[in-house]
Amino acid sequence: MQQEQLILKERPNGLPDDNTFEYKNIDIFEAGQGEILVKTLYLSVDPYMRGRMSDAPSYSAPFEVGKALYGSTVSEVVQSNSNEFSKGDLVTGTTNFQEYNVVKPSEVRKVQTDHLKPSNALSVLGMPALTAYFGMMHIGEPKKGETVVVSGAAGAVGQVAGQLAKSVGARVVGIVGSEKKAQYITETLGYDAAVEYKKGNVSEQLQETCPDGIDVYYENVGGEISEAVWPLLNVFARIPVCGAISSYNLKEGEEDIGLRVQRFLINSRAKMQGLLVADFADSFDEAYEALEKKVANGELKFEETIYDGFHQTPDAFLGLFSGENIGKQIVKIADKE
Amino acid sequence: MQQEQLILKERPNGLPDDNTFEYKNIDIFEAGQGEILVKTLYLSVDPYMRGRMSDAPSYSAPFEVGKALYGSTVSEVVQSNSNEFSKGDLVTGTTNFQEYNVVKPSEVRKVQTDHLKPSNALSVLGMPALTAYFGMMHIGEPKKGETVVVSGAAGAVGQVAGQLAKSVGARVVGIVGSEKKAQYITETLGYDAAVEYKKGNVSEQLQETCPDGIDVYYENVGGEISEAVWPLLNVFARIPVCGAISSYNLKEGEEDIGLRVQRFLINSRAKMQGLLVADFADSFDEAYEALEKKVANGELKFEETIYDGFHQTPDAFLGLFSGENIGKQIVKIADKE
Structure with missing residues (x-):
């Protein structure tokens, strides 16, 4: 018994094409002890799979050339050697992209089909x-x-993200690539406004649709769209960096630093936050107390580079950038009377 | 009675020079009712002042051309019409960069001089x-x-930041620009290691000094140094973005997107965090429950674009990037038996 399997033929440089994919005939295996044989009904294609087609370091292992692509699927149990599943059950999990898979019960879960x-x-x-x-x-x-x-407001992630924000009473603006998508998010999903980036001047469109600035930017796209959002962010805005689809098909050498920022944030799930000391004004006493105590008991060492005379101020200032001096740069203007 | 005042002569493009600064003679004013007259003893020069010399949008108002520069100072009260301060008191606050200032008591605070x-x-x-x-x-x-x-580990902020991290038991590595600074941070401040960026290959130096990756990167510099740090960040790393001194003196048109990222983060104090759903695996049930409920009661709308047939998989995948389809892209492989 034979079946088809979809393999990665070669790694794409830029947009995947006919050389990227190949269908191959392979045997259908039988379920071993405790295993189940499932027949694939649906498979999911997702932007993150593009990352796995490259061998650049990432949070997920790369697909191997010559081997099956894999991802999320919904399958039907056609043979079961497990007490947990019966023939006819629908299950979902990560499997190879092929018509039949042998899986362990722990690798899949039953699909909920009430109302769905x-x-x-x-x-x-x-x-x-x-x-x-x-x-x-x-x-x-x-x-x-x-x-x-x-x-990416009309996409698989965006369509849910925006509605969740609406459900807590936020005003939600979606950025999309077509009029059809703009209609979908405003009329069907209930977004308050749509920005169509292909119409140009995303900055102006955002200014019009976000007169009170932006408090949360759910990032799926990256590139120029992010840059149009940044100047409109309110203080203490939050940016979940979920994806940067605008960049996934750039060729080697085309990647810019904006892209690298987004990649490193996703790979590390790092939190990067701008800092301004004035925001902490209510807690200055806490800090003064902690610092004074540490200085008094000799735990906190420090240096000052003191320039003598008011006319030294420009040099003291420029010294900050030439990096010659250690510790805090200070200018002495006069002695205490 | 005359005094000198330091004014912004013209806005610099790139590194400030002789045309940026000018000393001007102005009158010394007397303290009015409830005010105090203070004599400047020390003034502080800080990198953030470079931002104020430009008129680009920022968290702080730009200095005005032809008017006094201002910043943090320590002064002595030489005349007091306030009950809160006496002649001879030392005070600190933000004042004009000139020899004498008339200030309100609320604009300054007394300086602590025990042990200091x-x-x-x-x-x-x-x-x-x-x-x-x-x-x-x-x-x-x-x-x-x-x-x-x-x-910027040997600078005014860095010298304190590293010691605070040491005090909670972290291993601390400082990046500096000279051997003298490397000695200062390791021998005087107790940093565990120093990376001298001017010696080149910051990536390699960081890999050697941070064999377990990096959990916190206190960002003062930006540019190439940040880029060398990013690949070494551990999952859930934190990056307080305090400054980007490497970029403050770039000329118009020289600014790159890395810089713009750092500027927007500081201006908005936004939190930008990479997101990977697998990190939330322990809370999937919470999410399934919330989503199922919203779908069942019709609150959560969604679309699926279903491609029919396993051989449609490459087209379905490429469709993600051409942006033609709405909602989730799915490929149907077979009917339920």
């Missing part, structure tokens, strides 16, 4: 919806009355 | 030390055993 179609396990109850949920609710944390912008 | 010199109010008990304290302790949040990297 089997494919929904890959969309509104799948990984993209979970991503939208955690990115928006745990990192974005929109509040009632705030303005939330979602890029 | 007056100038210390501008360094280890001044704005740079507070910045180090809040950036490291409230955003960086280093933990015992973690690796912390501080750039």
Whole structure:
């Protein structure tokens, strides 16, 4: 018994093409002890898979050339050697992209089908919806009355992210690539406004649709769209960096630093936050107390580079950038009387 | 009675020079009712002042051309019409850069001089030390055993930031520009290691000094140094973005996107965080429950674009990038038996 399997033929440089994919005939194996044989009904294609087609360091292992692509699927159990599943059960999990897979019960979970179609396990109850949920609710944390912008707003993640923000009372603006998508997000999903980036001047469109600035930017796209958002961010804005789809198909050497920022943030899930000491004014006493105590008991060492005379101020200032001096640069103007 | 005042002569493009600064003679005014007259003893020069010399949008208002520069100073009260201060008191606050200033009592605070010199109010008990304290302790949040990297490590902020991380038991590596500074941070301040960026290959030096990766990067510098840090960040690293001194003197048109990222983060104090859904695996049930409920009661709308047939997979995948389709892209492989 033979089946088809989709393999990575060669790694793409830029946009994948006919040389990237190949269908191959392979045997159908039987389920071993405790295993189940499942027949693939639906498979999910997702932007993150582009990252796996390259061998650049990333949070997920690269696909291997000549081997099966794999991802989220919904399958039907056609043979079961496990007490946990019966023939006819629908399951979802990560499997190879082929017509049949032998899997262990722990690798899949049953699909919920009350009110739902089997494919929904890959969309509104799948990984993209979970991503939208955690990115928006745990990192974005929109509040009632705030303005939330979602890029890729009509996509698998964006369509859920925006509605979650609406459900807590935020005003939601979606960035999309077509009029059809703009209609979908405003009329079907209930977004408050749409920005169509292909119409140009995203900055102006955002200024018009976000008159009170932007409190949460759910980032799916990167590149020029991010740059149009940044100047409109309100103080203490939050940016869940979920993806940078504008850059996934750039060729070697085309990648810019904006892209590298987004990649490193996703790979490390680092939190990068701008800092201005004035924001902490209510806690200055806490800091003065801690610092004074450490200085008094000799725990905190420090240097000052003191320039003597008011006319030394320009040199003292320029010295900050030539990096010649150690510690704090200070100019002495006069002695105490 | 005349005094000297330092004014901004013209806005610099690139590094400030002789055309940037000018000393001007002005009158000394007398303290009015409730006011005090103070004589400047020390003034602080800080990198953020470079931003104020430009008129680009920023968190702080630009200096005005032809008017006094201003910043943190330590002064002596020489005339007091206020009950709060007496002649001879030392005070600190933000004043014009001139020899004498008339100020309101609310604009200054008394300087603590037990165990301390007056100038210390501008360094280890001044704005740079507070910045180090809040950036490291409230955003960086280093933990015992973690690796912390501080750039500009021998500077006014860095010298305090690194010691604060040491005090909670972190391993601290400083990035500096000279051997003298490397000695200062390791021998005097107790940093565990120094990276001298002018010696080249910062990446390699960081790999050697941070064998367990980097958990906190206290950012003072930006540019190439940041880029060398990024690949070494551990999952859930924290980056307080305090400054980007490498870029402050770039000319118009020389600014790159890395710089713009850092500027927007500082101007907005936004939190930007990479997102990977797998990190939330322990809370998936919470999300499934919330999403299922919203779908069941019709609150959460969604679309799926279903491609029919396994051989449609490459087209479905490429469709993600051409942006033609709405909602989640799914490929149907087979019907349920």
